[in-house]
Amino acid sequence: MSTVEVPVPTLPFGKRFTRWFARNTIRIYAVVGFTYLFIPVLYTFAFSFNDSAKSNLTWVGFTFKNWQNPCGAPEVCNALGNSIRIGLIATTVATILGTMIAFALGRHRFRGRSATNTLIFLPMATPEVVLGASLLAMFLNFGINPGFWPTVIAHIMFCISFVVVTVKARIASLDPRLEQAAMDLYANERETFRRITLPLVAPGIAGAALLAFSLSFDDFIITNFNSGTINTFPKFVYVSAGRGIPAQANVVGSSMFFLALFIVLTGELIGRKKRKR
């Protein structure tokens, strides 16, 4: 079979351009949108190579020295270490507690369900400044000084709801027939959970943990209320903003960006491979 040649009238450039533009407006818009999202990230990355002495406000010259010595500026690594420690503990606890709640909500009907849902939603509907201030006020009332553990507790508190929501969504998207099939094949409830349900929910739990860690790591407002003299990375950035942030902070920020991107993309690739098999 031969294709019929349709004579394509050549339009003048102006018209062709308008037509192309009309067809691709939404794509062009998306490119502009992403550029907007990434301008400050690129700026932060670029200025991590700035050969600046103290404040990193103007471009001086290109150097690798900040990347070779990220702990060069005082306090950067101490604050970073605290942030990572707080983030890891808070993520672990919040992920365990939140996943348990998510299973209760997603897999069981019980009295008090809607009250539980409300209690999960409320922390997300409360502004951070209120969460931070109320916790600090309580700690002070009970004579507990703000510091490392109060900060960890605060972080667990605001991360739980996000874990519940993420894991619950994953549980809800599972095909119940998979579990029914396992039961039909004489797996008991425990075995079904361990070998079918948990592996299927695992990506959701991993995603929730990543979300919890990034929320905790990046939190400033609640941390500022409850951390006392303990320094965290966001706190360090905020405090040093006045007199100029050292370029090492940009190194840390950019590294976190690439690390997170790497983790997410690896997870995506593994998921894709599994789906193919």
Added chain:
Amino acid sequence: MAFLQAAARRANSFTGKRSRLPYLLLMPGMAFLSIFFILPILNLAATSTQSPAASGEVGSYVQTFKFSNYANAFLESREQFARSFIYATLATLLALAISYPLAYAIAFKSGRWKNLLVVLVVAPFFTSFLLRTIAWKQILGENGPVVGPLRALHIIGQQTTLTASAFAVVTGMTYNFLPFMTLPLYASLDRIDPRTLEAAGDLYANGFTTFRKVTFPLSLPGVVAGTLLTFIPAAGDYVNAAILGNPSTKMVGNVIDSRFFRIVDYPTAAALSFMLMAAILILITVYIRRSGTEELI
């Protein structure tokens, strides 16, 4: 949020027996939230009606059920209150206007790049939001690459600055909360079956009508979730106002922060926090009722 509940209910119908297990699963987490979320909020309510102790010691207060704290706190900082809600509304609307086409493009026009683009929406999150906000301050600042050309082209006056202004605060908030808007929008747009849009076309709806009568109504849960997730943190935010603003752009968050730390006036800070929380909860309830997506929570 829980718009997947219906599906969950269907899913658990076969394990729907009542047992102690759900309570055992709930217990630790709920106990934690009760002690470290509910209790502090109740404590905050109690603190909000206290008065300074007779000893006159800084930071020590006694309970006197002084409800006038609320009136005083509101009168003192009603400007900042109003500003918080105006800025948050503006930032939410701007974020919606920017995010909707973005989410639409990812959901319908990105083909096999979809997952990657979703990751890219969240990716800026991982560079500390403070670093990004400060980056904006420097980009828009006096030594940045934006102000000079705009002045040379007489788009802005020679004395006008872009930073330290209400404009900078609102755009800063818009930027910072953009992913919170884009993700729920994308999630609800992505669920739309493209065939419904084709059906609209078959029924002689043009592009705009299809959008107005089919796409937009179907994406409404995402619009509601996105606007809430943007508005709530924006209304309580004080970091953008502190970094990108000037003294006349202070928001209620700034007042609570300074009452707590600089003035050590806990009752006023507590009263303000409580009013902010109440105002937001009332707004959310009305908004969800009016938008008819109650199953969201």
